[in-house]
Amino acid sequence: MTQTDDSSLASRAVAPGRFITxxxxxxxxxxxxxxxxxxxxxxxGLDAVSTREPGGVPFAxxxxxxMLHDAMxxxxxxxxxxxxxxxxxxxxxxxxxxxxxxxxxxxFTDSTFAYQGAGRGVxxxxxxxxxxxxxxxxxxxxxxxxxLPPEEAARRRAAVRAADRFEAQDVAFFxxxxxxxxxxRQAAPDRIRLIDAGADxxxxxxxxxxxxxxxxxx
Ligand SMILES: Nc1ncnc2c1ncn2[C@@H]1O[C@H](COP(=O)(O)OP(=O)(O)OP(=O)(O)O)[C@@H](O)[C@H]1O
Ligand SMILES: [Mg+2]
Numbered sequence: 001m002t003q004t005d006d007s008s009l010a011s012r013a014v015a016p017g018r019f020i021t022x023x024x025x026x027x028x029x030x031x032x033x034x035x036x037x038x039x040x041x042x043x044x045g046l047d048a049v050s051t052r053e054p055g056g057v058p059f060a061x062x063x064x065x066x067m068l069h070d071a072m073x074x075x076x077x078x079x080x081x082x083x084x085x086x087x088x089x090x091x092x093x094x095x096x097x098x099x100x101x102x103x104x105x106x107x108f109t110d111s112t113f114a115y116q117g118a119g120r121g122v123x124x125x126x127x128x129x130x131x132x133x134x135x136x137x138x139x140x141x142x143x144x145x146x147x148l149p150p151e152e153a154a155r156r157r158a159a160v161r162a163a164d165r166f167e168a169q170d171v172a173f174f175x176x177x178x179x180x181x182x183x184x185r186q187a188a189p190d191r192i193r194l195i196d197a198g199a200d201x202x203x204x205x206x207x208x209x210x211x212x213x214x215x216x217x218x
């Protein structure tokens with residue numbers, strides 16, 4: 001092996017991975033495209049790991065079950081979300097990124113602002129301070145915000161499954177959540193890319209593929 005090969009291998013080994021998150025109201029179509037997205041990265045020789053929030057590691061999955069099924073105050077919901085996230089980051093996300101893997105996460109902190117903040121009324125500044133507390137140095141490299149009218153999302157959900165504590169909320173709740181996401185996007189327009197999730201599945205994938213080109217993935 002030549003000297004040049006050695007150094008290019010070494011630099012590839014330490015290049016950090018990218019952190020990509022998928023956001024949007026329940027039924028927007030996030031989970032439906034993540035496997036496709038991971039395959040697309042793998043086709044480029046990239047190592048991709050898919051995970052989700054709340055959850056991703058056993059400790060956080062246990063908190064997810066409580067969040068989705070047990071009655072609790074919005075403040076409690078918020079703290080559980082960040083507690084789950086702290087362990088998810090430490091046990092899974094940060095080690096994967098350090099190893100050069102791309103991490104695809106179904107929901108992350110923007111969800112907490114949208115659901116617990118805009119949806120449930122938890123103070124925005126409190127959420128910002130928890131965000132700084134739990135991941136001061138980390139933001140997603142890219143966030144895809146799957147945007148569509150709550151009525152359409154409700155139609156999609158009704159076709160496939162029984163509702164959890166969030167999915168059982170009314171259209172007005174999901175309209176607030178949608179607006180919360182758009183508020184987050186206004187503060188970080190470079191990171192958060194809007195996806196027209198009302199489009200058919202192929203058109204949704206095309207929007208993602210177009211953006212991937214800007215990340216150097218053809
Ligand atoms: N672009 C699309 N057009 C029509 N139906 C879609 C589209 N994308 C997904 N669906 C369907 O809508 C339903 C919800 O999709 P999916 O579970 O991916 O949403 P989600 O955003 O992951 O929701 P949740 O946040 O509740 O997990 C599924 O039945 C899926 O097949
Ligand atoms: Mg999903």
